[in-house]
Amino acid sequence: MLDTGTTLSDVIRLIKERVVKVSEVTQFYLERATRLNPSINAFITVNDAVLDQAQKMDDQLPNQEQWEKQPLWGVPLGIKDMFCTKGLRTTAASRMLAQFVPPYDATVVSRLKQAGALILGKLNQDEFAMGSSTETSYFGQCRNPWHLEYVPGGSSGGSAAAVAASMCPAALGTDTGGSIRQPAHFCGIVGIKPTYGRVSRFGIVAFASSLDQAGPMTKTVEDAARILEVISGLDIKDQTTSSEKVPSWSNNLNPNVRGLRVGVLQEFMDKSSLNIDVARALEEVEAFLRKEGASLVPISLPLVKHGVSVYYLIASSEASSNLARYDGVRYGHRAQFDHFSGVTLERFYSRNRSEGFGAEVKSRIMLGTYCLSAGYYDAYYKKASQVRRLLRDDFLKAFQQCDVILSPVSTTPAFRLGERLHDPLQMYLNDICTVSVNLAGLCGISVPVTLSSQGLPIGVQFIGKPFDEQSLFNCGFALEKAFAFYRRFKNELPRL
Amino acid sequence: MSYQDYECVIGLEIHAQLKTQSKMFSADSTQFEAADNAHTSIVSVGMPGALPTPNRLGVELAIKTGLALGCTIRERSVFARKNYFYPDLPKGYQISQYDEPLCENGRVIYLLDGAKKEVRIVRAHLEEDAGKSVHIGDASLINFNRSGIPLLEVVSAPDMRSPREAAQYAKSLRQILRYIGVCDGNLEEGSMRCDCNISVRKKGETRLGTKVEIKNINSFRFVEKALEYEFERQVTLLHSGQAIVQETRLWDPDKNRTFSMRIKEDADDYRYFPDPDLLPLVVSSSYIEGLKKQLPELPLERFERFQKQYGLPSYDAEILTEEKEIADYFERAVVVCGNPKAVSNWMMTDLMRLLNDQKLDINQCPISSESLGELVQLIDSGTISGKIGKTLINEMWDTGRRPKQIVEEKGLVQISDEKVIEGIIDAVLKDHSHAVAEYRSGKTKSFGFLVGQIMKACKGQANPQKVNELLKKKLES
Numbered sequence: 021m022l023d024t025g026t027t028l029s030d031v032i033r034l035i036k037e038r039v040v041k042v043s044e045v046t047q048f049y050l051e052r053a054t055r056l057n058p059s060i061n062a063f064i065t066v067n068d069a070v071l072d073q074a075q076k077m078d079d080q081l082p083n084q085e086q087w088e089k090q091p092l093w094g095v096p097l098g099i100k101d102m103f104c105t106k107g108l109r110t111t112a113a114s115r116m117l118a119q120f121v122p123p124y125d126a127t128v129v130s131r132l133k134q135a136g137a138l139i140l141g142k143l144n145q146d147e148f149a150m151g152s153s154t155e156t157s158y159f160g161q162c163r164n165p166w167h168l169e170y171v172p173g174g175s176s177g178g179s180a181a182a183v184a185a186s187m188c189p190a191a192l193g194t195d196t197g198g199s200i201r202q203p204a205h206f207c208g209i210v211g212i213k214p215t216y217g218r219v220s221r222f223g224i225v226a227f228a229s230s231l232d233q234a235g236p237m238t239k240t241v242e243d244a245a246r247i248l249e250v251i252s253g254l255d256i257k258d259q260t261t262s263s264e265k266v267p268s269w270s271n272n273l274n275p276n277v278r279g280l281r282v283g284v285l286q287e288f289m290d291k292s293s294l295n296i297d298v299a300r301a302l303e304e305v306e307a308f309l310r311k312e313g314a315s316l317v318p319i320s321l322p323l324v325k326h327g328v329s330v331y332y333l334i335a336s337s338e339a340s341s342n343l344a345r346y347d348g349v350r351y352g353h354r355a356q357f358d359h360f361s362g363v364t365l366e367r368f369y370s371r372n373r374s375e376g377f378g379a380e381v382k383s384r385i386m387l388g389t390y391c392l393s394a395g396y397y398d399a400y401y402k403k404a405s406q407v408r409r410l411l412r413d414d415f416l417k418a419f420q421q422c423d424v425i426l427s428p429v430s431t432t433p434a435f436r437l438g439e440r441l442h443d444p445l446q447m448y449l450n451d452i453c454t455v456s457v458n459l460a461g462l463c464g465i466s467v468p469v470t471l472s473s474q475g476l477p478i479g480v481q482f483i484g485k486p487f488d489e490q491s492l493f494n495c496g497f498a499l500e501k502a503f504a505f506y507r508r509f510k511n512e513l514p515r516l
Numbered sequence: 517m518s519y520q521d522y523e524c525v526i527g528l529e530i531h532a533q534l535k536t537q538s539k540m541f542s543a544d545s546t547q548f549e550a551a552d553n554a555h556t557s558i559v560s561v562g563m564p565g566a567l568p569t570p571n572r573l574g575v576e577l578a579i580k581t582g583l584a585l586g587c588t589i590r591e592r593s594v595f596a597r598k599n600y601f602y603p604d605l606p607k608g609y610q611i612s613q614y615d616e617p618l619c620e621n622g623r624v625i626y627l628l629d630g631a632k633k634e635v636r637i638v639r640a641h642l643e644e645d646a647g648k649s650v651h652i653g654d655a656s657l658i659n660f661n662r663s664g665i666p667l668l669e670v671v672s673a674p675d676m677r678s679p680r681e682a683a684q685y686a687k688s689l690r691q692i693l694r695y696i697g698v699c700d701g702n703l704e705e706g707s708m709r710c711d712c713n714i715s716v717r718k719k720g721e722t723r724l725g726t727k728v729e730i731k732n733i734n735s736f737r738f739v740e741k742a743l744e745y746e747f748e749r750q751v752t753l754l755h756s757g758q759a760i761v762q763e764t765r766l767w768d769p770d771k772n773r774t775f776s777m778r779i780k781e782d783a784d785d786y787r788y789f790p791d792p793d794l795l796p797l798v799v800s801s802s803y804i805e806g807l808k809k810q811l812p813e814l815p816l817e818r819f820e821r822f823q824k825q826y827g828l829p830s831y832d833a834e835i836l837t838e839e840k841e842i843a844d845y846f847e848r849a850v851v852v853c854g855n856p857k858a859v860s861n862w863m864m865t866d867l868m869r870l871l872n873d874q875k876l877d878i879n880q881c882p883i884s885s886e887s888l889g890e891l892v893q894l895i896d897s898g899t900i901s902g903k904i905g906k907t908l909i910n911e912m913w914d915t916g917r918r919p920k921q922i923v924e925e926k927g928l929v930q931i932s933d934e935k936v937i938e939g940i941i942d943a944v945l946k947d948h949s950h951a952v953a954e955y956r957s958g959k960t961k962s963f964g965f966l967v968g969q970i971m972k973a974c975k976g977q978a979n980p981q982k983v984n985e986l987l988k989k990k991l992e993s
Contacts, residue, residue: 344608392787
């Protein structure tokens with residue numbers, strides 16, 4: 021009944037129709053997670069209590085009315101380790117929080133629980149979500165299920181790998197500059213970064229507050245819509261959430277793209293800078309859209325070329341302040357001191373933080389601290405904020421000519437483990453196609469379409485107007501029907 | 517060396533705790549009395565993922581203060597992060613306001629030796645308090661009960677030229693804050709804290725000298741003492757050719773001196789930037805106008821009105837307008853009896869004494885303002901004598917009952933019937949024929965003795981004027 025081709029929507033239907041029990045579903049994914057984790061390392065923590073919780077649900081199938089309130093009833097989900105989960109260790113993949121057990125649930129987690137979902141475990145990522153390969157995790161690098169010598173992308177690499185390897189039917193990720201979309205692209209799954217303000221950030225370990233958003237990572241577009249419906253909407257605990265109505269995206273899915281105006285972002289379509297397989301995939305998608313009656317509108321946004329610089333200035337500045345709370349005083353890593361006599365406060369902080377943070381996190385804290393310092397603020401943080409506003413204006417202007425924008429997710433498919441670890445600039449440039457969406461507060465989706473010549477997945481990105489996630493889901497749904505990438509999970513994903 | 521050749525330049529930064537039930541960015545209580553770390557939450561101890569939500573009342577009280585200080589209120593102000601590391605600062609930054617504060621460009625006008633003095637207010641901005649470090653032996657402990665308490669930091673211009681001026685300004689600011697009900701002004705409990713900036717220069721000099729900051733002084737007396745000490749210290753240094761070091765000092769109330777806490781080699785770099793967790797604080801002009809309408813009459817205006825409207829001497833007016841509640845009490849009592857001077861006298865003597873003896877404030881006074889007005893009315897209408905009034909007020913205090921009630925029950929009504937009084941006089945004169953004879957032989961002192969005997973005989977109830985009148989008539993007939 022359950023196999024690697026099973027989607028989240030399948031799981032819901034099978035439970036609802038009493039074909040499988042909740043505990044059987046949990047058992048299936050738990051077994052795969054436990055068996056595959058040594059090779060993939062997608063999980064940092066497995067929830068020991070999940071099977072018990074599942075068994076308790078076996079005999080309490082909801083009635084029709086309850087189903088509507090609990091649309092994810094009995095579904096075990098994987099959660100990126102950035103989300104606070106009450107009583108379940110939340111590490112942000114850092115030594116700093118290696119022992120941290122939150123006393124509360126993130127809003128998103130409590131909404132999932134209220135919808136009937138179970139937490140299967142906590143997923144690997146780059147430390148504090150800073151990275152694009154899930155190689156900076158204190159708990160070891162995560163691997164791409166399509167090819168174990170390749171990275172799964174990042175920072176939500178554990179989430180992408182776990183879904184692709186069917187270690188869980190769906191997962192939550194966070195996206196600050198592409199951390200949902202890029203690993204989704206690397207692992208052949210669907211990942212959506214909602215509009216800034218769509219999803220509450222309360223209880224998510226903060227990286228860059230003005231950019232962070234949570235979103236689902238799934239095998240299909242419908243699955244993503246179902247989860248996003250549950251986690252979206254106003255939260256009084258997060259002032260930056262929007263009161264915008266949350267539509268029933270999954271019920272409104274429409275694969276018809278006739279008459280749709282699809283902007284094609286020229287700055288990212290330069291064939292010479294794109295990997296040949298990525299370029300070919302984009303051509304196929306363009307041809308398909310044209311054939312289905314969409315009109316392709318070339319658009320140009322010169323400022324996106326500065327996206328990576330602006331992003332690293334703003335994200336690092338915010339991070340340098342957001343990570344100041346990790347000082348080893350109230351919780352988190354504290355260095356071993358033989359005795360405290362003669363230990364200055366500075367020494368205490370410095371040892372706690374030197375030991376607790378990894379190299380990538382430290383370099384970003386230093387970069388951000390520098391940007392905000394007196395004498396540099398105007399030239400860096402302030403100027404970056406100004407460019408950011410212009411970039412948003414340009415995007416909104418472009419959306420007068422088109423309904424959605426098509427672009428690559430990344431210039432290449434997954435790269436080899438270690439390939440870019442010591443070339444930070446190359447690693448950062450990896451984010452060029454995704455960061456602008458966060459900077460401008462838009463929504464973006466990554467949808468898988470094909471495999472590269474090396475058998476690595478390739479997705480494309482659609483960028484939408486603020487709060488127009490429906491158009492992204494519809495475009496993704498159209499591609500999914502045409503390219504049917506999700507079918508590959510059943511037979512083509514190499515045996516693990 | 518002569519101190520007269522020097523002047524000091526003083527500016528104050530006063531942190532006022534706004535009177536809210538919950539903290540500025542979380543729901544934990546602001547109550548002072550509590551076990552250590554009882555009033556904390558994931559927000560106020562800076563847990564990962566915790567986010568701030570602004571307290572609406574905190575904003576309202578801050579705007580009210582700004583208005584009372586004549587500030588311009590920004591319709592769009594910004595919360596900024598002030599970044600620094602300290603164990604009692606759980607997030608590693610304090611949420612404050614930086615280049616776009618809520619209130620700017622106001623002033624405080626107050627009385628100094630009967631003359632009006634103005635101190636400009638540069639800005640007043642909202643921020644959250646930090647926790648408190650406690651050192652016990654080798655251990656350092658932190659109490660986060662204060663972490664996140666809403667504060668309004670009121671920054672004055674360097675407009676004060678003497679320690680006394682500075683202390684008086686601080687008192688006046690406290691008075692205003694209490695009048696408008698935004699801060700209880702309790703210095704011992706830390707709901708008001710004062711940082712003083714002081715520099716000295718030769719008189720006539722226009723350039724400012726090197727500034728020294730004295731932090732966290734918790735009484736107005738100490739503000740004055742610390743500034744006096746600092747003035748002398750700095751003048752002595754300058755006079756002996758030494759330079760003033762820019763530094764932060766603390767006041768030691770036991771040794772009556774300031775001492776260096778840390779030297780500021782460079783300006784602190786707090787790396788302020790707009791807090792991305794909080795939206796800009798936007799308030800409409802109609803909202804601000806609405807709050808303006810809620811403001812009560814301020815102390816100085818009321819002081820002036822009391823003199824003008826009620827004909828009170830400035831001394832009375834000052835005391836009666838010291839606290840809003842006292843002034844309100846006074847005016848309510850005057851409405852009842854229409855005799856402001858009499859109410860003022862009763863309040864400034866008997867009532868204040870009774871309150872002070874029991875250490876009560878006016879809100880806890882067992883005698884209502886209506887009762888006091890009634891008492892004055894009873895005396896003015898001749899129903900009771902002033903002497904009875906003096907005993908009556910004690911009974912009112914003890915029982916909390918209305919004076920009319922007591923007068924009726926105890927039969928304390930003044931005897932004004934001449935026939936009755938004459939009867940009493942006749943009886944007394946008969947008993948004291950010796951005194952009568954003395955009076956008639958020219959010893960007029962005996963008159964007082966006889967009045968005393970008459971009042972004693974009638975238990976003080978006879979109308980004293982009538983007693984005087986009738987006695988005189990009888991003795992001289």
